[in-house]
Amino acid sequence: MDGSQGELFAASPLDPSEVRRFLADNPDFLKGDDGLLAELGLTVATSNVVEFAPLARVHAAHQEETKQRQMLEEVARANFAAQAQTHGAVVDLLDARNNADLARRVDEVARTRFGLAAGVIALECDGLPPAGWRGLVQGQVDLILDGPHRLARMGFAPTALGLFGDDAGEIASMAMVRMAIWEPARQGLLAFGSHDPEGFTPEMGSELVAFLARVAERTAERWPLL
Structure with a gap:
C-alpha cells in the first residue's frame, strides 16, 4: 500500500x-x-x-x-x-364570637389542624384577662421571649411552661409570638406547644405563627377589654 x-x-x-x-x-x-x-x-x-x-x-x-x-x-x-392548614385556621379564628371563643378556637386549631399539644393566648393585665386567656404580670412577655425587642421565640423555654396550665407536662417545645392588642396597646402572646422536642426549634422561621398572631390580634379587637 x-x-x-x-x-x-x-x-x-x-x-x-x-x-x-x-x-x-x-x-x-x-x-x-x-x-x-x-x-x-x-x-x-x-x-x-x-x-x-x-x-x-x-x-x-x-x-x-x-x-x-x-x-x-x-x-x-x-x-x-402547612399553608393550607394555616388558611383554614385563619377562617376558624375569624369566626370567633367573643374573646373566650377566640381562645377556645386557638387551642382547637393547635390540636386538630396542626397536631400540637395546645394553643394559648396570654395577656399582661392588672386584673382578670378575658375568659380562657392566660393572665400575665407586667414585663412577663419580655421575660418569656428573652428580651424586650424580640418578637418571637421558637424552641423550648422553661419560663413559658406556665402558659400551658395543666398541659405543661406534655410540652417539649414552643412557638411564641408577641402580640399588641387594643389602644393603648397591651402586650400579649400567642403560644403553641408541641409534644415533640423537635416540633419547634430555634432555627425555624416564625412567619406562619406570626401571621396567626396578627389574625388573633385583629379578631380580639372586635371586643374591647373593659
Whole structure:
C-alpha cells in the first residue's frame, strides 16, 4: 500500500456495523487491550464482564438527583399542607364570637389542624384577662421571649411552661409570638406547644405563627377589654 492509499484508508469512516461484527467475532479483543480499555473508561470486572464505569457513574448521579428531587417534592408538599392548614385556621379564628371563643378556637386549631399539644393566648393585665386567656404580670412577655425587642421565640423555654396550665407536662417545645392588642396597646402572646422536642426549634422561621398572631390580634379587637 503506497502513501496515498494509506491516507485514503485512514480517512475512510468506519462502519459501525463492521466494528460491532468485529467485536462479536473477537470477544477477547477489548479485554486484552488495557490501554484501549483505559481510553474508553472501561474496566474488566470479572473474566468475562466489561464494566462500563462511566455509565455506572451516570447512573449513580441520576439516583442522587432523583433522591434530591424527591426530598424537594416532600418539602414542597409539607409547606403546601402547612399553608393550607394555616388558611383554614385563619377562617376558624375569624369566626370567633367573643374573646373566650377566640381562645377556645386557638387551642382547637393547635390540636386538630396542626397536631400540637395546645394553643394559648396570654395577656399582661392588672386584673382578670378575658375568659380562657392566660393572665400575665407586667414585663412577663419580655421575660418569656428573652428580651424586650424580640418578637418571637421558637424552641423550648422553661419560663413559658406556665402558659400551658395543666398541659405543661406534655410540652417539649414552643412557638411564641408577641402580640399588641387594643389602644393603648397591651402586650400579649400567642403560644403553641408541641409534644415533640423537635416540633419547634430555634432555627425555624416564625412567619406562619406570626401571621396567626396578627389574625388573633385583629379578631380580639372586635371586643374591647373593659
